[in-house]
Amino acid sequence: MKSIFIFLSISIFVALTSCSYNKTSDISPSPSIVTTCDSVNASYKNDIAPIMQKYCNECHGGSPPSIGNQNYANYNDLITLIDSPNYILGVVSNEAGFRRMPPAPKVQPSLCEVAKIRQWSLKGAPNN
Numbered sequence: 001m002k003s004i005f006i007f008l009s010i011s012i013f014v015a016l017t018s019c020s021y022n023k024t025s026d027i028s029p030s031p032s033i034v035t036t037c038d039s040v041n042a043s044y045k046n047d048i049a050p051i052m053q054k055y056c057n058e059c060h061g062g063s064p065p066s067i068g069n070q071n072y073a074n075y076n077d078l079i080t081l082i083d084s085p086n087y088i089l090g091v092v093s094n095e096a097g098f099r100r101m102p103p104a105p106k107v108q109p110s111l112c113e114v115a116k117i118r119q120w121s122l123k124g125a126p127n128n
C-alpha cells in the first residue's frame with residue numbers, strides 16, 4: 001500500500017513538472033502591444049492640455065476652479081507652476097517636498113505622460 005502511494009506521488013510530480021512550453025514567439029509581446037513614447041515632441045495642445053484635462057482639471061479646472069485660485073485648463077495659469085521649483089513635475093513625479101497629485105487613490109499619470117511634461121517644461125513650456 002505504501003509503495004503504491006509513493007508511486008502515485010512520483011507520477012503526479014513527474015506529470016506536473018514535465019510539461020513545459022517553449023514556444024517563445026507566442027508569449028513575447030506582439031509589436032502592436034509595444035507602445036512608444038514620443039516625449040521629445042510634446043506640445044501643449046496635443047499632449048499637456050489633454051494630460052491636465054485627464055488628471056487635474058476635475059479639481060483645478062473650471063471657472064472658478066474648485067481648488068486653489070488657478071485654472072489648469074488655462075495655459076497662462078498653468079505655466080505659473082513651471083518655475084523654480086517646477087510644481088507640475090514635482091507633484092506628478094512624487095518628488096520629495098511636493099504633495100502627490102492627483103491625490104491618492106486617483107490614477108497617477110503614466111511614465112510616458114510624466115516624461116512629456118518633463119520635456120515640455122525643459123523647452124520652456126511653450127504654447128505650442
Ligand code: HEC
Nearest residue numbers: 055056058059060067081087088091092098099101102103
Ligand atoms: C481630486 C482633486 C485633485 C486633483 C484631481 C488634483 N489635485 Fe492638485 N490639489 C488638490 C488639493 C485638495 C490640493 C491642496 C490645496 C491646498 O490645501 O491648498 C491640491 C494642491 C495642488 C498643488 C499645490 C501643491 C503644494 O505642494 O502646495 C499643485 C501644484 C497641484 N495641486 C497640482 C495638481 C496637478 C498638476 C494635478 C494633475 C496632475 C492635480 N493637482 C490634480 C486636489 C486635486
